[in-house]
Amino acid sequence: MSEPTGGETAPSPAPIVNDSTTTSGTPAQPETAAPPPAPPSKDAKTTEAAAGPTKLSAAELKKQKQAEKQARRAQAKSSGPPAPQKGPSNKEGAKSQKESKQSSKDDKSKSLPMRRRNSQPSVVTLKETKKESRKESKKDSRQPGLFFGHLYNQPRQHSIVGATKEVHPAILALGLQYSSYIVCGSTARMVAMLLAFKAVIDSYQTPVGTSLARHLTSHHLSPQIDYLRSCRPLSISMGNAIRWLKDIIIKIDPSTPEAEAKRDLISEIDDFIRDRVTAADKLIIDHAVKKIENGDVILTYASSSIVEKTLVHTHKAGIKFSVIVVDSKPLFEGKQLARKLAHHGIPVKYFLVTGATHAVKQANKVFLGAHAMMSNGRLYSRVGTAIISMLAHAQSLPVIVLCESVKFTERVALDSIVGNEVAPSEEVLSEGERQELLPLKPHLPAGLLTKLGESTDKAGVEKANSSGEVLKWIEASDNLQMLQVLYDVTPAEYINMVITEYGSLPPSSVPVVHRLSMDKQETRK
Numbered sequence: 001m002s003e004p005t006g007g008e009t010a011p012s013p014a015p016i017v018n019d020s021t022t023t024s025g026t027p028a029q030p031e032t033a034a035p036p037p038a039p040p041s042k043d044a045k046t047t048e049a050a051a052g053p054t055k056l057s058a059a060e061l062k063k064q065k066q067a068e069k070q071a072r073r074a075q076a077k078s079s080g081p082p083a084p085q086k087g088p089s090n091k092e093g094a095k096s097q098k099e100s101k102q103s104s105k106d107d108k109s110k111s112l113p114m115r116r117r118n119s120q121p122s123v124v125t126l127k128e129t130k131k132e133s134r135k136e137s138k139k140d141s142r143q144p145g146l147f148f149g150h151l152y153n154q155p156r157q158h159s160i161v162g163a164t165k166e167v168h169p170a171i172l173a174l175g176l177q178y179s180s181y182i183v184c185g186s187t188a189r190m191v192a193m194l195l196a197f198k199a200v201i202d203s204y205q206t207p208v209g210t211s212l213a214r215h216l217t218s219h220h221l222s223p224q225i226d227y228l229r230s231c232r233p234l235s236i237s238m239g240n241a242i243r244w245l246k247d248i249i250i251k252i253d254p255s256t257p258e259a260e261a262k263r264d265l266i267s268e269i270d271d272f273i274r275d276r277v278t279a280a281d282k283l284i285i286d287h288a289v290k291k292i293e294n295g296d297v298i299l300t301y302a303s304s305s306i307v308e309k310t311l312v313h314t315h316k317a318g319i320k321f322s323v324i325v326v327d328s329k330p331l332f333e334g335k336q337l338a339r340k341l342a343h344h345g346i347p348v349k350y351f352l353v354t355g356a357t358h359a360v361k362q363a364n365k366v367f368l369g370a371h372a373m374m375s376n377g378r379l380y381s382r383v384g385t386a387i388i389s390m391l392a393h394a395q396s397l398p399v400i401v402l403c404e405s406v407k408f409t410e411r412v413a414l415d416s417i418v419g420n421e422v423a424p425s426e427e428v429l430s431e432g433e434r435q436e437l438l439p440l441k442p443h444l445p446a447g448l449l450t451k452l453g454e455s456t457d458k459a460g461v462e463k464a465n466s467s468g469e470v471l472k473w474i475e476a477s478d479n480l481q482m483l484q485v486l487y488d489v490t491p492a493e494y495i496n497m498v499i500t501e502y503g504s505l506p507p508s509s510v511p512v513v514h515r516l517s518m519d520k521q522e523t524r525k
Helices: 044-049 058-078 092-152 169-179 186-202 212-231 234-248 258-289 305-316 333-343 353-362 385-394 431-443 448-449 468-476 507-524
Strands: 296-301 319-326 348-352 365-368 379-382 399-402 488-490 497-500 503-505
Touching: 044 092, 092 431, 169 212, 169 333, 169 448, 186 212, 186 234, 186 258, 186 305, 186 507, 212 333, 212 353, 212 431, 234 258, 258 305, 258 333, 258 399, 258 497, 258 507, 296 305, 296 353, 305 319, 305 333, 305 365, 305 431, 333 348, 348 353, 348 448, 365 385, 385 399, 399 488, 431 497, 448 468
Parallel strands: 296 319, 296 365, 319 348, 365 399, 399 497
Antiparallel strands: 379 488, 497 503
16 A cells, blocks of 8 residues: 655555545555455445544435435345445546535425325325324214214303303303203293393403403404303394494594493393384284284194294184194103183193194194204294194195394204204103112113123112113113204294295295395494
8 A cells, every 4th residue: 555645654544345535635545355245344434434534424314314315224124134235436526525615505405295295105104194084083973963963062061160260150050041941932041131231241340451342342342242152052032243343343433431331231122123123023923913814723832932922912812713732852842832711711732743734734833943054044943843834835834933133143043953952861861760660770781881881780780770770771872872853953944924024924034124234234333
């Protein structure tokens, strides 16, 4: 081996695998020729590191590390020996040393997507399998619900636990009345909500540094509305009233004193209840009374406050008629209506929905209440209303709907699946029905009893039980789920007339009246 220039004696270098250039640019001649496909050994690396600084550029080191990673991944996948790696030759090393500064940025930008491309398939596959397994578990848990599975995600609050400190005591009490059906019916729920909002506004104080119009809606009313929604989904009329109230609050002049602004808001709420509910009901009753004649047999379904007022007012007017009340679970509202009408001296017959076919044959007119009237003329009301309307249409009976314009909406409903409300499972079976099912416990499958943690012997099965165990049977059963929706949609072709405070109109005119009432409300503001 030739001596280096400069007259100094150089130590004898160890044999290396890859050829490289010296710091002076003169290529070093190896003593023994190493096979090019063999990867560098640990001894060679340590000897090369002790000989002096590395001879590879930054770009080449990155490429070499990248190639080693790719080889290890390929070896792990194929469980075979890694592919042989070739080190850079003298020409390639000299060329890369000259162009390292120019291509370093390009190599950095290229190395990142190359690593992502090589490692991406395995990562994506893992994530996809996890997502698919989660989707399958969700599908399995929702499978008994079928089309109504999404409705079980609706919150249902039965206590004040979890309510924020911003919720007013009047709202807490009202929410519990909603969830227990003490306050039931869309009109009654809307009026009770507005009266509770009066107490909320009366006790409200605007914080320093803000205005009533900005703070009251977003920071004070929103927690109240969220709590009411958690107790039971808001009705269409409640949503219309909330939008109206927020619009009134936003338009308050910031220069108005707080006491005067609160007094004006409370007065506006009273005017809204008077105009949109009290006066509207009186006008509807006046129009509906003209549709009832002596000797008529009026059929109604469940319970509606406006239908009840119309029938009582007609009876007091001296018109002789009788009423057939058709009812169904889970609320059995028709029982209360039949009791009230009988108390006023009106002849009443009571049917369950299973006997609706016979009840329709005995009637000559049908009066129905409404939860909401959709923009396409369809009636959204208590579940079972659609059956009554179709049966009446088959018997050529006129179907008349009594509804205030505050229940009109611009929404369109095509079915009862997308938007609805589900009654809790404990409300589907009454206490008496659960007691009657308790003797069937010995006939339950052994697998279900094992899942419930009870013994399968006869002595263990015949122990004293409570009616709440029937609900546990249903919850533990994999192929049984109780479903009770509260509303259904009646097509417009089964409705002959809709009576509102604006008069009698066909279902197709509902969007026109809704737009008229909204314009009238805007002009009043």
